[in-house]
Amino acid sequence: NQMFEYAAARAMAMRAGTEVCLNKRTGFERDKVFKRVFCLDRFNIDYVRNRILSFEFPCGFVFNKLSRKIGRHILFPWYKYIFDTSVNIADLKNNPAKFKNVVLQGTWVKYEYFDDHVETIRDVYRLKTPYSEQMNYYIGEIKKSPIPIVAMGVRVYQEIINPELRKSEFYAQEEFYNKALDYYKNKYGNFRLFIFTQAKEWVLSHVKLEDIDYEFVQTSKGDLDAANDMIVMSNCNAYIISNSSYYFWATFLNERQKDVVIPRQWTEGIMNDWIKL
16 A cells, blocks of 8 residues: 555645655554565655654654644644545645645545646656566567456455455455456457466466466565566556555556456445456
């Protein structure tokens, strides 16, 4: 979600004529479930550092918690807290001065928060470094393929311990992936499937791949290099994606016309023209 959060903040700053300040540490150190790390430095993002404003000091999380309760930054009281659950999008865009000195809270998982600055957001999410040999190989395969390359992004949320929670709120079942593959069989007749996932064994056990030309794509290992896979995925021709913001951004960075098939229960952070199954 950090890509959504930065996109919303960057669009807000551009409207108000100010800058973005990021906390790159505290939230990640305290993430015991998903164990996320800060990955945005791989991209051309623009931000300033202010450790006091962003609570990156000893016991800063306590000051942050107290500030959230009163709705203002304790040390910079002219900075008010705004939450994605309560902000009015029309107000956000029509009254940018109101959002000049703010601390953002929430996930900000909505395209509408930055849809008036799409080109800028796409531009900042370009890699700083040259593409690796593996990336160039896969992108080359996509470009020279005589048939469409469908990207399938599969996330099964292994880190969520409660299986009922995973099933009801996070976890797209095998029925979705198999229906989506049938959709593309009917649409294209013949296609090649690139699979992006950390759950290879689950895919092999649950998704019907017998008559499909498929390949598991991994350009590198580790969270810090996940951006490489995302860039490769953004070059594909069509998509099957689970409810994951990571896969949203892979499709968003693809500026061409494409089909995107998603689980029917996914309602946050989606585009109007996506196909629900």
